[in-house]
Amino acid sequence: MPSMGGSRCNEGSVAFAGREGRFVLRLLKLLVSVAAGVALGLAATWASLRGDPVLSDVRSGAWIAWPRSGSADADPYTRAAFAHAGRLPLASAAGLQFIARTDDAGHPLEGRCAYTVTGPVPTAQYWSLTLLDPDGVARASVLPRSGFTSSEVVRSSNGGFVIAVTQEARPGNWLPVHGDAPFILMLSLYETALGTALATGGPVPVLPAIARTACP
């Protein structure tokens, strides 16, 4: 009989140990799941901040803009991306900025290649075309000019314009590039109704064409 009692006690211990083991295993699985979930969520956040914000963006050719970035109702992804980059958006009432990282064929803009930027530009009181490095900084100190405004650009007889974006000097509108490194172009439209129109789902306008004319 004592042996039977001992056996029951052992069975109880084994059952308790089994339950405890399962509990520890479940707890471990839960901890691993939470850790994996947090890591995956943070990785998704990091990935979404690496490139340009994709929610509420507007694209036309190679150009991309975030019409709501300059208003109080900017979406959380755009706000997060602008805050992370330390970028100050242009207020919607003031204007709208487009960025181009590639030419119209989708090739990244590179200093070793030559490009032309030709109209049209949407209706705005003023506009400017600025050359920035990939981090968005204007190289005003190393270049004779880092952009053109609509008042400076030399127009052809039909009102259109061609801006050459090259390392070598060109006659007419020449926007100089420093070195072979990649760069970006920014088209800023000031005093335009386009931002409000695009933010409310209006049609996307045709923007200046960016064509690669030579690339050694």
Next chain:
Amino acid sequence: MIRRWLQATAYWSALVLVIAALTHLVSILALPYRSADTAYARVARAAGRRPLTSVVVASEERGPDQDPALVTSVCLYDLRQGPIAITLDVPSTGFAALSVADRYGRMLYGLTNRSAAHDQLALTILSSVQVTRRSAASEAAATDVRVESTEPEGFVVAQWLATAPSERPAAEAGVAHLSCRPAQ
């Protein structure tokens, strides 16, 4: 046995995905409040962290993707001491703008020289409580442009487009006159 294994895998995977989605959403929403190098941080550095002091800021100091042709000055505000009155004399031609953003980068309001009265842009920034108090106390000031800021801290940006290099000195002198002072 395989069915049980599949059920367990689906359960734990769903849990991982839900936690990932929550983490992602919370981190995206929290980012403007947690980032160290925001536009406000840059502006605060340029202004020496002194509220109501207007400072002309070079395009490199304003952060990425800024137009160097847009001559800019900024001033910080703190509404805990009361509402703030902002004025900027602007040209009748050309382009100049005044905008207000809170410290977390939310652009609250903007207006340009097209809407200027007597070549001046003027607005008052108030907290929600101050808006309620002023509305109750004063009918006369109802025509003022009032900007409500839910955050007590933020900054004002004055921008003036130098359409040619020769216009830059005038633009710099213009934005330097950005006035930020306690409202009466």
